[in-house]
Amino acid sequence: MSDTADGASDEVDPDELQRQLTEIKGAMGLAEQYPGRARFWLVAGVLIGVAAVLVQGTFYFYETIGATGYVAIWGGFCVVAVATLWLVAARLPSRDAPAGAPSWRVVYGSLAAFLLSATGVTGDVAGAVAGLDRALLYFGLVIATVGLGLLVTGTVLAAYRVRRRDRLVFYAGGAWVLLYASFIPYVELLRYVGVGLFGILFVVYAIGAYVYLTRA
Numbered sequence: 186m187s188d189t190a191d192g193a194s195d196e197v198d199p200d201e202l203q204r205q206l207t208e209i210k211g212a213m214g215l216a217e218q219y220p221g222r223a224r225f226w227l228v229a230g231v232l233i234g235v236a237a238v239l240v241q242g243t244f245y246f247y248e249t250i251g252a253t254g255y256v257a258i259w260g261g262f263c264v265v266a267v268a269t270l271w272l273v274a275a276r277l278p279s280r281d282a283p284a285g286a287p288s289w290r291v292v293y294g295s296l297a298a299f300l301l302s303a304t305g306v307t308g309d310v311a312g313a314v315a316g317l318d319r320a321l322l323y324f325g326l327v328i329a330t331v332g333l334g335l336l337v338t339g340t341v342l343a344a345y346r347v348r349r350r351d352r353l354v355f356y357a358g359g360a361w362v363l364l365y366a367s368f369i370p371y372v373e374l375l376r377y378v379g380v381g382l383f384g385i386l387f388v389v390y391a392i393g394a395y396v397y398l399t400r401a
Contacts, residue, residue, distance in 0.1 A: 215342065215351045216399045221277040223398040228273050230391025232266045233331065237384025244320060244380075286344040292337060300330045317376065324380045325366050331387075332362030354394045362387075 216223045239262060243255055250258065282288075303326050339355030365386070369379040 213346070213348060214398065215347050218347060219278075219280055219345070221273075223395055225270075225273050225277060226398070227391055227395040228269060230394065231388050232269065234384040234386075234388035234391065236262065236266070237328075237387065238381050239384075240324065241378065241381030241384065283344065283346055287341055289341075292341055293334065296330055296334050296337065299333075300326065303330075318370075321370055321376060321379075325369050328369070328380070328383055329363055329366040332359045332366060335359035335362060351398055354397050358390055358394065361390075 239258065243250065243258060247255060304323060307322060335355045336359030339352040339359065342352050342355065343349075362383075365379075365383060369375045372379070375382065
């Protein structure tokens with residue numbers, strides 16, 4: 186009788202065990218729960234920053250480099266960027282997404298669709314303003330979409346059971362990027378070098394975020 190009672194008390198409740206595992210995973214950081222993802226974010230962030238610097242440079246020196254040079258610069262950058270992201274992604278450990286978590290392809294695909302739609306909404310109005318102001322409109326929309334993407338990323342990571350401490354870096358990033366984008370048309374310095382400065386700041390942010398995410 187005693188042995189039976191002891192055996193019953195030693196039985197593990199699967200639901201309770203699953204609940205405890207979920208709580209443990211919920212307290213884990215991005216680097217621990219999804220190894221390599223912080224490094225992927227660092228590479229992607231640096232590429233976004235470099236792209237912004239290139240946008241600034243090729244915009245002002247377009248007449249000097251010409252159409253051929255422009256295509257060569259951006260063609261080369263795209264090849265390097267895609268190859269780099271593919272190599273980094275190929276080394277990531279395979280992990281199944283939690284039940285109910287949205288697909289990252291759908292999330293970022295939706296943001297890309299939003300950006301295309303937003304630029305199309307400007308219609309003939311964009312053509313009625315000066316070249317610099319028209320460029321700032323499109324550049325500002327792209328930068329704002331990056332900020333929105335960071336906020337969405339922080340929100341989606343909750344579904345992937347990443348702890349709040351790590352999600353905060355994406356919320357903070359989204360906030361400063363959106364704020365920066367809103368000031369570009371109104372600050373004289375930013376009107377002329379704002380996109381390139383954003384690129385530099387974003388690289389610094391990406392490096393800082395990587396250090397933050399990989400710190401225990």
